[in-house]
Every structure is written in structure tokens, then in C-alpha cells.
Amino acid sequence: MGRRSYGIDPEMVSKVAIEVKDVIATGVEVCLVIGGGNIFRGVSGAAAGMERATGDYMGMLATVMNALAMQNALEQLDVPVRVMSALPISAVCEPYIRRRATRHLEKGRVVIFAAGTGNPFFTTDTAAALRATEMNCHALLKGTRVDGVYSADPEKDKNAKRYDELGYLQVLSDDLRVMDASAISLARENNIPILVFSIESAGGFASVLRHQGKFTIVH
The missing domain is CATH 3.40.1160.10 (Acetylglutamate kinase-like)
Structure with missing residues (x-):
């Protein structure tokens, strides 16, 4: 979101992408989990009367939008990257498969994990801890x-x-x-x-x- 009140700030996305590229250059394997609060938060949707599960799924879709924005920014810096989603959206990104994600990392690619855990009632923080465990980070x-x-x-x-x-x-x-x-x-x-x-x-x-x-x- 950067300094904006809503949505995606291209300047902030580029800034984070540069940070990631600098780390990749040191030989460190990096995977990212990105939240979606700049677009939609399931918790705030539930507070406004929306069913919590529906709000959480909308929040997961917001993380996919952010992941694609980050993928684009990294590719502009010539950083190899793959987006893997816990919700299958095959037209825009790969489904999350643990062994495939591990292979991407071995090949020097940044892996962006989108759509949280794929389940409602879990935050992207929990998704980050789960993926860190699965990837042996x-x-x-x-x-x-x-x-x-x-x-x-x-x-x-x-x-x-x-x-x-x-x-x-x-x-x-x-x-x-x-x-x-x-x-x-x-x-x-x-x-x-x-x-x-x-x-x-x-x-x-x-x-x-x-x-x-x-x-x-x-x-």
C-alpha cells in the first residue's frame, strides 16, 4: 500500500523487489508470503456483517493480486520468480505443490506463496510460519x-x-x-x-x- 490509503503502490512494490534482489544476490534462497490487507481484510469484512469464511476467501484473492504485482516487479529486475497459490487459479499462477516449490528454490527462483493457507480463519502470518516449516527455512x-x-x-x-x-x-x-x-x-x-x-x-x-x-x- 505504501503511502496510499488503499490498493497497490507501484513505488513501494518496486522498493521491496529491490530489497529481495539484493538478498538473492548474496546466494540466499528466498520465499515470500504476502498479505492482502491493502485491498481487503476478512476480519474487517466480518465486523461489517459479512460471513467470516467469505471475507477470508476474498482476502486470499487479494493476496494473489499482490503476489502478481510483486512477481511483475521482480521480473522487471531480471529476478526469476514463480507465484504458487493455495487456491488453484491456473490461468495466472501455479498451484502450491511442496516438492515443486522446493525445486524452484533449488533453481534459484524466488517463490511467492499466495492465498494464505487456502483455508479461512487462518492469517497470512500463520501461512508464513507454515510455509517456512514446509520449506525447511x-x-x-x-x-x-x-x-x-x-x-x-x-x-x-x-x-x-x-x-x-x-x-x-x-x-x-x-x-x-x-x-x-x-x-x-x-x-x-x-x-x-x-x-x-x-x-x-x-x-x-x-x-x-x-x-x-x-x-x-x-x-
Whole structure:
């Protein structure tokens, strides 16, 4: 969404694509899970009286639109990429098949996982933790608008405390809104560290992988 109030900001998409390309250049295998809140959120749809499952499916379709936008931006930078959707939409992307996704990564392609888990009532955070587990990822990185995990929303509370390091259980017990509880639990069960950083700072993605810059690690 970038600085817009709705939809896709091409400038922001390009900015993220450049971040991904810089990381790929270091030889790291990258797969992406993209949310759809800039277009539609199932939870807000449900709050407005829509059936939750229907709202969630609409949200999944929104993630497919974002995934295609990111695929286009990466291809313009000559980065090989494939979009794989948990909902079969064969005209625009491949269906998600774990072994095929693994093969794409082995060939040096970026894999973008769209449509969340393919099931309602699960967020894209949970989808990210699930795909990270399935792909045997060494880490799960969450790019946000802030440079780590805070005790409260730093954009609203000036006294919010920032954490450099957290345990999975502390995140759950203190109800820190890093990711939803399902995602944290899945990462904990499979011992996948979660690194939260700002996607808006130039070079932030590559810096986190070098353990430089500002980020919070949950492990």
C-alpha cells in the first residue's frame, strides 16, 4: 500500500523487489508470503456483517493480486520468480505443490506463496510460519512499518518499549502483537526464529540477514 490509503503502490512494490534482489544476490534462497490487507481484510469484512469464511476467501484473492504485482516487479529486475497459490487459479499462477516449490528454490527462483493457507480463519502470518516449516527455512522474517517488536504501537504510544530479543512464550504470555498465536506456536514447535524488521528502511532486508541494523529476534 505504501503511502496510499488503499490498493497497490507501484513505488513501494518496486522498493521491496529491490530489497529481495539484493538478498538473492548474496546466494540466499528466498520465499515470500504476502498479505492482502491493502485491498481487503476478512476480519474487517466480518465486523461489517459479512460471513467470516467469505471475507477470508476474498482476502486470499487479494493476496494473489499482490503476489502478481510483486512477481511483475521482480521480473522487471531480471529476478526469476514463480507465484504458487493455495487456491488453484491456473490461468495466472501455479498451484502450491511442496516438492515443486522446493525445486524452484533449488533453481534459484524466488517463490511467492499466495492465498494464505487456502483455508479461512487462518492469517497470512500463520501461512508464513507454515510455509517456512514446509520449506525447511532457517528463519522467518517479517517486514513491517516499524523496526522491531514494541510493548505497544509506537506510532500511537510514545512510551512503547522496544525489544531486541524475545522468547516465543513471552510473546504469547504478554500478548505482543508480533504475529498471531498460531504462527508463533508453529514457529516455536519447529524452532524457526522470527526476525521483525522495517521493510521501509533501504537495505534493511539484507542488513537483518547479516545481523546488522535494527530488528527484534524471537527465538
